Amino acid sequence: MEVLGRHLLVELFSCDVKVLDDLSAIEAFMKEAARVSRATIVESVFHRFQPHGISGVVVVAESHLAIHTWPEHGYAAVDFFTCGADIDYWRAHDYLKQAFAAGDSEVKEIERGGERDAVGRLGRRKQREFG
Amino acid sequence: MEVLGRHLLVELFSCDVKVLDDLSAIEAFMKEAARVSRATIVESVFHRFQPHGISGVVVVAESHLAIHTWPEHGYAAVDFFTCGADIDYWRAHDYLKQAFAAGDSEVKEIERGGERDAVGRLGRRKQREFG
Numbered sequence: 001m002e003v004l005g006r007h008l009l010v011e012l013f014s015c016d017v018k019v020l021d022d023l024s025a026i027e028a029f030m031k032e033a034a035r036v037s038r039a040t041i042v043e044s045v046f047h048r049f050q051p052h053g054i055s056g057v058v059v060v061a062e063s064h065l066a067i068h069t070w071p072e073h074g075y076a077a078v079d080f081f082t083c084g085a086d087i088d089y090w091r092a093h094d095y096l097k098q099a100f101a102a103g104d105s106e107v108k109e110i111e112r113g114g115e116r117d118a119v120g121r122l123g124r125r126k127q128r129e130f131g
Numbered sequence: 132m133e134v135l136g137r138h139l140l141v142e143l144f145s146c147d148v149k150v151l152d153d154l155s156a157i158e159a160f161m162k163e164a165a166r167v168s169r170a171t172i173v174e175s176v177f178h179r180f181q182p183h184g185i186s187g188v189v190v191v192a193e194s195h196l197a198i199h200t201w202p203e204h205g206y207a208a209v210d211f212f213t214c215g216a217d218i219d220y221w222r223a224h225d226y227l228k229q230a231f232a233a234g235d236s237e238v239k240e241i242e243r244g245g246e247r248d249a250v251g252r253l254g255r256r257k258q259r260e261f262g
Contacts, residue, residue, distance in 0.1 A: 004206065005199065009138070009243070011244060042186075044176070045174045045175070045176050049192065055173075056190075057188040057190060057197070059176050059178055059186050059187075059188060061180065063186060063199050064188060064197055066188070066195055066210075066212070068136065068194050068195070068212065068214065070135055070214075070244065073244065075135065075244050077135070077136055077212070077243045077244055079197075079210070079212070081197070081199065083201075108241070112142065112208045113201065113204065113208055
């Protein structure tokens, strides 16, 4: 079984707190992030919580993009999941980091549905995580 | 900055392939997975692709649950993201593993928005990843 998906887990720190609590701005930025990575948007849902914070997901033909914001911490957790070889989620990362005026970001890339060794474990995925 | 979110990345292998391509079954299972973990459902989107495969997301008050299925590989990638201390996503994992008749699963738990050390990096998160 080859690697089926690639998943970027992105932490954006020291962001513009006004943006982090602006539903329409975040929806626009996430959709643009999908477009700059060449993903095809299928559907999306965005929701603003009380007293603050936004959650949203863009389902794309190649998987999904998700975001959760904590304006009180200047922080956003962003996920880019793709099963498309042509999708460049690093462009989405760079775009969002700029759009949110993030002072810092951390990215972790994980292969999903990776190759399995003889004992049925995810050999290649584990190697990347711990090696 | 304390840890703000916990994220379970779940790989379900050797699943019932009919379930993996059944939009209404998957939507029902994912919503039930949210409920068994005590999350509060806000909105959801599910989509079936041609020739096969389903993507779906349940936005919950405590973050989200997402799924992508590859019926041709008997495989589903599931994400449980929560910012709620009372949410037990391991129950969701156990429920889904049974619902999909998965022969095997792999779970990776990642802290999101973790504590940062003096140089502004995610000390605790890195320690868990590489230690």
